[in-house]
Amino acid sequence: MQDDAMDRRQSLAMCSKTQFDLVIIGGGITGAGIFREMCLSGQRVLLVEARDFASGTSSRSTKLVHGGIRYLQQGQWQLVREAALERQRIAEIAPHLAEPTDLLLIAANSWLFLKYLVGVMIYEFLGKVRKKDRHRKLWGAGLREIEPSLDAAQYPFGIMYREYLTDDARLVIANVRAGQALGGQALNYLSVEDLLRDGEQVIGVRAKDQESGELLDIQAHKVVNAAGPWVQSILDLDGVAPKKLMLSKGVHVVISRAHLDIQQSALLVASDGRPIFVIPKQDTVYVGTTDSAYTEDELTWPRVQTDEVSYLLNAVNRYFGTALAPSDCLGSWAGLRPLVAAEAQKTSEISRKDEIWESASGLITIAGGKLTGYRKMAERVGERLIGKDFYSPGLKDAAPKFLPGGCERKTLKALEGDLCASSNLSPGLINCLIQRYGNEAPKVIELGHVLVVPGAMVVEGEVRWSVRFEQARHLEDVVYRRIRTPWTTPLMADAGLIRMSEVMAQEMLWDESTRIAELENIRQRLKEDLSFAP
Numbered sequence: 084m085q086d087d088a089m090d091r092r093q094s095l096a097m098c099s100k101t102q103f104d105l106v107i108i109g110g111g112i113t114g115a116g117i118f119r120e121m122c123l124s125g126q127r128v129l130l131v132e133a134r135d136f137a138s139g140t141s142s143r144s145t146k147l148v149h150g151g152i153r154y155l156q157q158g159q160w161q162l163v164r165e166a167a168l169e170r171q172r173i174a175e176i177a178p179h180l181a182e183p184t185d186l187l188l189i190a191a192n193s194w195l196f197l198k199y200l201v202g203v204m205i206y207e208f209l210g211k212v213r214k215k216d217r218h219r220k221l222w223g224a225g226l227r228e229i230e231p232s233l234d235a236a237q238y239p240f241g242i243m244y245r246e247y248l249t250d251d252a253r254l255v256i257a258n259v260r261a262g263q264a265l266g267g268q269a270l271n272y273l274s275v276e277d278l279l280r281d282g283e284q285v286i287g288v289r290a291k292d293q294e295s296g297e298l299l300d301i302q303a304h305k306v307v308n309a310a311g312p313w314v315q316s317i318l319d320l321d322g323v324a325p326k327k328l329m330l331s332k333g334v335h336v337v338i339s340r341a342h343l344d345i346q347q348s349a350l351l352v353a354s355d356g357r358p359i360f361v362i363p364k365q366d367t368v369y370v371g372t373t374d375s376a377y378t379e380d381e382l383t384w385p386r387v388q389t390d391e392v393s394y395l396l397n398a399v400n401r402y403f404g405t406a407l408a409p410s411d412c413l414g415s416w417a418g419l420r421p422l423v424a425a426e427a428q429k430t431s432e433i434s435r436k437d438e439i440w441e442s443a444s445g446l447i448t449i450a451g452g453k454l455t456g457y458r459k460m461a462e463r464v465g466e467r468l469i470g471k472d473f474y475s476p477g478l479k480d481a482a483p484k485f486l487p488g489g490c491e492r493k494t495l496k497a498l499e500g501d502l503c504a505s506s507n508l509s510p511g512l513i514n515c516l517i518q519r520y521g522n523e524a525p526k527v528i529e530l531g532h533v534l535v536v537p538g539a540m541v542v543e544g545e546v547r548w549s550v551r552f553e554q555a556r557h558l559e560d561v562v563y564r565r566i567r568t569p570w571t572t573p574l575m576a577d578a579g580l581i582r583m584s585e586v587m588a589q590e591m592l593w594d595e596s597t598r599i600a601e602l603e604n605i606r607q608r609l610k611e612d613l614s615f616a617p
Contacts, residue, residue, distance in 0.1 A: 111141035122265035125475035133274035142252035143418030167210025179521030335371030337414035488521025536579035
């Protein structure tokens with residue numbers, strides 16, 4: 084059996100025997116970020132996730148490391164400044180997971196163009212953007228050259244400014260692995276069933292191993308609730324809800340480049356004034372996001388509705404002169420944002436600034452925030468727990484500069500060239516592997532360089548790597564959160580999924596009935612991705 088399975092059993096046994104300094108509930112980007120930062124403080128830290136790491140909102144964002152330029156008009160200057168500065172920090176510690184990309188901001192008239200220009204200039208000032216990365220003004224032939232598919236008669240002006248694309252789920256995994264390398268413990272499929280108490284004070288959690296059903300009492304000096312959309316369920320265990328929380332639903336859809344042949348990532352404006360991103364990626368384009376209050380019970384896989392898809396596609400059709408319909412979609416995803424609400428505010432009006440509070444029991448909760456600001460959110464939790472100087476100088480100084488897979492950008496480019504010269508894999512596939520695994524790509528290839536199906540952008544070694552080094556426990560973990568095939572290569576043949584299930588069965592020692600069940604779960608999941616609710 085693979086090493087991770089043995090490690091999991093040992094870790095579970097150890098959890099009930101250890102007095103942790105901190106237990107973090109929630110394995111999304113917020114919890115994973117806190118995990119890494121608190122491990123740098125020298126604390127004994129355990130991260131627990133009821134499902135898979137990044138299985139909620141943190142695998143279903145727009146996958147942009149950005150400052151949220153639209154929040155300037157809401158007066159949230161500090162939020163934008165912090166996020167704009169953090170973009171560069173993420174690009175420094177995980178360059179393979181922060182791909183520089185230029186966003187095209189499109190204007191229908193000169194007044195809007197000037198308004199956007201002022202906003203971009205303020206944004207770049209707040210984010211201390213280097214001169215070489217600053218905006219470009221476009222119109223006429225220059226705009227048509229950048230984006231020939233745009234309806235230039237209706238939208239004659241544009242501004243290009245710099246952001247970064249990421250793989251949100253892999254950014255979570257990288258932070259989890261970084262914390263583990265510093266001595267922390269992290270376990271997925273370990274759900275919190277109750278809070279342990281000494282009198283009125285929370286002193287740990289009662290957790291259930293989702294694989295064996297075993298209950299574990301885990302002691303800790305402090306517990307942090309970073310459960311994202313499930314924050315409220317943990318607060319219910321605590322018995323108090325000092326803040327009013329609201330869930331906001333964000334939907335994205337995937338379109339073939341054959342139906343939407345755009346060259347450039349762009350920011351559109353929907354009919355209600357909300358920003359809509361269109362991002363080309365390999366042979367597809369994804370479009371998002373919506374922003375509406377969500378009150379249904381299903382938090383893990385929120386259903387995408389037909390009117391939400393039409394809302395997104397209508398904006399695309401208006402800008403590019405297309406006639407896209409829901410039937411043209413190859414995939415979709417929906418995520419839920421946990422926001423700290425104010426009275427009489429729409430979800431789009433609620434601040435994305437994170438809030439941290441402590442209940443009378445000592446339970447610390449964090450909600451709100453943006454993916455880009457996850458590291459600063461973690462620092463604020465650390466300051467709340469320990470104080471301003473919570474890092475251990477010895478650990479922080481000795482810690483790797485980069486997240487796992489990270490190295491200097493020029494080193495990544497050289498590695499990509501070496502792999503192109505030394506392997507039989509296509510340059511496009513090698514580029515994908517570098518973006519997913521950084522300088523660990525050669526190790527992934529060593530585990531299996533054979534394509535899972537001819538023409539696929541996935542090699543068998545990726546499945547093995549996911550199981551052995553990234554705690555993938557189910558085929559869904561690999562397909563949806565480690566390799567992301569439904570959203571990056573949705574046209575991959577079913578034979579590719581079959582082969583992935585066979586490789587994973589070898590790693591996990593599954594019997595044939597388990598393998599088939601795992602495969603059928605993925606097939607059903609893919610079907611539901613395109614079964615839009617009325």
